[in-house]
Amino acid sequence: MLNIKKVSVVQDGNNVCADIVGFDFNAYDKDDIAEVRKYWLQYGVLRFKNAAITDEQHIAFSRHFGEFVIHPKQLQEGGHPVHKEILVIANTMKDGKPTGAMGNSEATWHTDTWFYEKPPAGAILHAVEVPPEGGDTYFLSTYLAYETLPDDLLKAVDGRQIFFQRVYDKTGKLRLGKSVPRSEDFREWEGVVHPLVRTHADTERKSLYLGGTIEGAWIVGMPLNESNELLARLWKHTTEGGPVFVQKWDRGDIMMWDNRCTMHRRDSFDPGFTRIMHRTTTSGERPI
Numbered sequence: 001m002l003n004i005k006k007v008s009v010v011q012d013g014n015n016v017c018a019d020i021v022g023f024d025f026n027a028y029d030k031d032d033i034a035e036v037r038k039y040w041l042q043y044g045v046l047r048f049k050n051a052a053i054t055d056e057q058h059i060a061f062s063r064h065f066g067e068f069v070i071h072p073k074q075l076q077e078g079g080h081p082v083h084k085e086i087l088v089i090a091n092t093m094k095d096g097k098p099t100g101a102m103g104n105s106e107a108t109w110h111t112d113t114w115f116y117e118k119p120p121a122g123a124i125l126h127a128v129e130v131p132p133e134g135g136d137t138y139f140l141s142t143y144l145a146y147e148t149l150p151d152d153l154l155k156a157v158d159g160r161q162i163f164f165q166r167v168y169d170k171t172g173k174l175r176l177g178k179s180v181p182r183s184e185d186f187r188e189w190e191g192v193v194h195p196l197v198r199t200h201a202d203t204e205r206k207s208l209y210l211g212g213t214i215e216g217a218w219i220v221g222m223p224l225n226e227s228n229e230l231l232a233r234l235w236k237h238t239t240e241g242g243p244v245f246v247q248k249w250d251r252g253d254i255m256m257w258d259n260r261c262t263m264h265r266r267d268s269f270d271p272g273f274t275r276i277m278h279r280t281t282t283s284g285e286r287p288i
């Protein structure tokens with residue numbers, strides 16, 4: 001018999017996401033995983049339509065892509081009652097308390113936990129229950145963002161590092177375990193420094209690393225007003241200029257992204273609907 005590969009991909013017209021076709025979560029071998037890994041590195045964002053896996057399958061599959069990372073929200077409202085590996089993103093409540101992270105709110109463009117020294121390499125997000133409308137998730141490629149920079153911006157980012165404070169989250173809430181800083185200048189707060197242009201550990205391609213917000217970010221060594229101006233231009237270029245893939249969820253869909261070369265955001269949705277997502281996160285290296 002001919003050895004025909006089970007797994008194949010269909011890329012979207014935008015060059016951002018690829019659909020994995022033919023992957024069977026009930027029966028796969030290491031060659032199938034190697035195929036998925038190859039496409040994950042090649043495309044950055046993968047989708048499995050209608051996979052409808054169990055949590056156990058989700059965890060077992062994720063394990064092939066690295067060590068698990070406990071997301072900070074898993075220690076808070078996003079913890080799963082049974083599986084410590086799973087982050088619950090949901091707007092559900094029990095006894096007056098949220099039983100998932102993020103509620104129904106919008107999430108603006110970000111890469112996950114950019115304020116970590118070693119931000120995660122990947123995330124695998126499974127739609128357990130979705131609203132009839134709203135809550136779409138958008139993806140872009142930060143490889144493309146880098147590769148399409150105009151010459152002056154390309155020069156401006158060359159060799160630069162970016163500082164991110166990690167005391168407050170984007171909504172202005174203190175992060176877990178942090179206390180109100182003494183200084184008014186966020187550059188003196190606890191934070192992390194990453195290269196503004198990072199080189200992917202596996203593909204060795206360069207991408208732009210903007211984290212999750214301009215506020216609380218600083219291009220090290222640059223006067224703050226100049227840094228803000230440059231960051232505003234980089235954000236505009238990245239989030240408004242290039243191709244974006246929009247995931248309109250069906251229950252059972254899985255999105256799997258490489259957090260080292262992509263950004264994502266999601267729309268808010270009507271709080272009258274229920275949206276439950278289960279996510280695993282795998283560990284990454286220190287950006288270089």
Ligand code: OGA
Nearest residue numbers: 089107112125137266279
């Ligand atoms: C995430 C995230 C998007 C969504 O899981 O990191 O940003 O669609 N969620 O809920």
Ligand code: MN
Nearest residue numbers: 110111112264
């Ligand atoms: Mn995210």
